[in-house]
Amino acid sequence: MIDHARDLVSVHDATERLLTAVGKMDDAAVREPSRLPGWSRGHVLAHLARNADALVNVLEGRPMYADASVRDADIERDAPRPLEVQLTDLRESAARFQDTGAAPADWSRTVELRNGVTDVAARVPFRRWVEVELHHVDLGIGYRLEDLPxxxxxxxxxxxxxxxxxxxxxxxxxxxxxxxxxxxxxxxxxxxxxxxxxxxxxxxxxxxxxxxxxxxxxxxxxxxxxxx
Structure with a gap:
């Protein structure tokens, strides 16, 4: 059974682990390659922040992204930012997601994600948990698949x-x-x-x-x- 409230707690905990680890980086490390082909660590961090806002859109009944080109352009725009800016964006976008998740809602409703994919709203917090955990691994800063809960x-x-x-x-x-x-x-x-x-x-x-x-x-x- 999906428990969205429990998953929101897990998202929070995973985000705190991520923020702590990223906070030990420096601007040079942000510019270095991640484990994802063609993406620097800055690309991964930018994607995580924009994904949080995109899932807020999903929960509030708006399109997840305006279109694929806007999604990609936003990541490219935000990837080169200094570490402190990346951290602030990660923290604030994560808080917006948590606040939206805490609002009263019909969690049994169907929501639309990218490319016409639909899911029950209650699974959205788990989807965000996946993003945070796997992309933490993708940063290549010491968090491994073996470290995942x-x-x-x-x-x-x-x-x-x-x-x-x-x-x-x-x-x-x-x-x-x-x-x-x-x-x-x-x-x-x-x-x-x-x-x-x-x-x-x-x-x-x-x-x-x-x-x-x-x-x-x-x-x-x-x-x-x-x-x-």
Missing amino acids: ADFVARETDFLAERFAGHPDVPPTRLTDGTRAWRTGREADGPEVTVTGSPADLLGWLAGRRAGTGLTVAGGTLPALPPL
């Missing part, structure tokens, strides 16, 4: 396995960390590929953060996953 890893693995379920380009695949198991890809019309690894390695592969290092594969080759 265990409940977050389990839920995001659930979410991504479900996202790829039924995808025609992904073969029937069973994922397991030795304790839990998930299925994804096409409906089983033959032998399944079984992918085994640690929770962090499985999530890293599903989320496009790791190429499959640390995973073992039986019954075929490691499936190529579509971009998120």
